[in-house]
Amino acid sequence: MPELYQQIADNKRKSWLFVLFLFVLVAVVMFFFGILTGMGSFGFILALLIAGFSAIGSYYWSDKIVIAATGAQPADGKQYFKLHSLIEGLCIAGGLPKPKVYVLEDDAINAFATGRDPKHAVVCVTTGALRKLDKSELEGVLAHELSHVKNYDVRFVTFAVVMVGIVGILANMAFRGMLFGGGNRDRGGKGGSLGIALVVIGILFLILAPLFAKLVQLAVSRKREYLADA
Template sequence: MVLALGGNIGVLGVVGIALIVYAMFSYYASTSIVLSISGAHQVTKQEEWEFVRRVENLCIGAGLPMPKTWVLEDSAPNAFATGRDPEHAHVVVTRGLLDKLEPIELEGVLSHELSHIGNYDIRLMTLVTVLVGVVALVSDLFLRFTFMGAGSRRGSRDKGGNAGLILLVVAIVGAILAPIVAQGIRLAVSRRREYLADASGALLCRHPEALARALEKIAADPEPLEAANKATAHLYISNPLKEHASFLNNMFSTHPPIEDRIRILRSM
């Protein structure tokens, strides 16, 4: 009994250390992974003068350090910001965004992305995403350990067997619900931060209509972003997957309805 308890504590200790290592690695490596997945390349002021100059000017107005600037060679208009904090931030725009938006509309989009940086949304969403991953891992491990424990007690017919069965049912339900609840929290946080970045961005560029028009153009563009996937879609200013509007898609979307965002901007 004592040996078994000691063994379980040892296993839990190893699992706990592994989870901490996983969380730390995910937090510090997430930016590099996202940039690598996107396929964007870093650009200088000499290469993309209009884009980088506008970022510089907006950063001065917002009191932010200059982020690294990247261009994703894709004709679908979109943009995102990533990084741990303002000192380690990156702003990525697609070639389509630079080609299809008017200068004032581009400034509105950049103001939105810089607001994500200034509001520390980039750190918050990184932490929330890591948390969702940890919850999923813990749920899976808890379920596996419970099954193993139930198997070792299978021969027992005493009251402890009934307790083990109850624990198994609780573990199964928890393993199913915990990741769903965690993902729901991530989606809710992401949607709220998009509204906040819209409002902050409109104040930064002092032209809410410019951001509203930019969102209209981005949403109306039929091209899906080739580099986008479910794991990174929440980063972009507008859902890059171009999913059809439906009750389920809206419920599980990382972005609030674009019509609501435009309406709020035009009421400012």
Template structure:
């Protein structure tokens, strides 16, 4: 883990910074996006159910959609943490890390999120939860290995920015729904052979079978579109909020550069449907796949953070970052 003895450059207490991200319109926009995602997925499930099972399939799909929407809203955070094998990080194991999260949460004016750790060497982090009162921050063991405390504080501030800006609900719901669609498509391919041609005797016959097969092929693509529906601008917003929380835009910029290199060396391919939750893309990327990237380019994020230094009124010194707040 990062050296607990490293100098902590954040302020203890003091007035809260004037944060500009996560205003009322931003939160309303996220609420509308969440509603659209749930409605779109419900429609897709109903269409698949009707195509594969007729009236009976439609009824089953309707019941499944209700359960799925309820679970996605209330339990998506727990699902996301469980998918990645995240474990609660005991306070006694890393009190300095808990204190850092608590300090940043106080500056953001919200309760301290729960802290989890992912047992992987891939350096990354994500936040989840439907609201600041039900939030969690997860960091990987690899993240704690390669960042110093100043850079780690920048990453944690970014994740708390997502919580404060109400990005975590839509991000976690999108991850859950994308995973459900992908899993359902795989299950139907393995066990739905009879349904795909549920009746060559019925009107349409072979045409219906091909139409159903095409629908199942589209389902994984819809899962990817769900990820892309979570606007990449949310990362810029969380970067800005995180930089305002610490008063040190360069800390997060330096961390992003390290994380990008670390993700290239140690990619993390577990649960691709949740890749957009992380601070940097944990998957293999490049080539045509860059067109479907769920994260904005690291160089552009770093450029924007570097440009914030003058606007924050802070400057580096031998003693660390001099806060403007």
């Protein structure tokens, strides 16, 4: 048990380091966004606004976005009484408020949790899981998802996905601005070798940054999945 708690502490520390890494990465991407688009400080501010609105939107409306994207429906209390009872029992045992319960019409065995914190959590289960899993198996699946809710894994993963997405979006916009906007075509003469070097570094960075951010996100998310099973 002490080893498990040590793993949890290590995972939290790595998660915070990943968050710091993403903030630095986004800041550098915004810097090169301004250079490659030829917008300078205005480009930096524009990139900052895009990142800010994306982060705020994902924080407050991630559950609604996910539910709308999947097409899940609220689980009727009478029709899915056993499901509600299982979740309520697990929440009482874990000291959690009961989340909103949704059902997704899908023959695959699957479940997921979303929401920014335990008070705004949503747990969704596929109809395939409800039909094919026995009580103990379904309880294990639900306990896994509620563990994510309790450990704020949902908030972390949502933030990570959004930040990685922001890196990709800004990189794509920078390339388009450079290729079609003509932002850099006259910079070679004005900025000399330094300007050319910044452009080359910026291009290489914006190519590699989304991939690197995604790989780090997957590595940390995998660790959180392992601890949720524990």
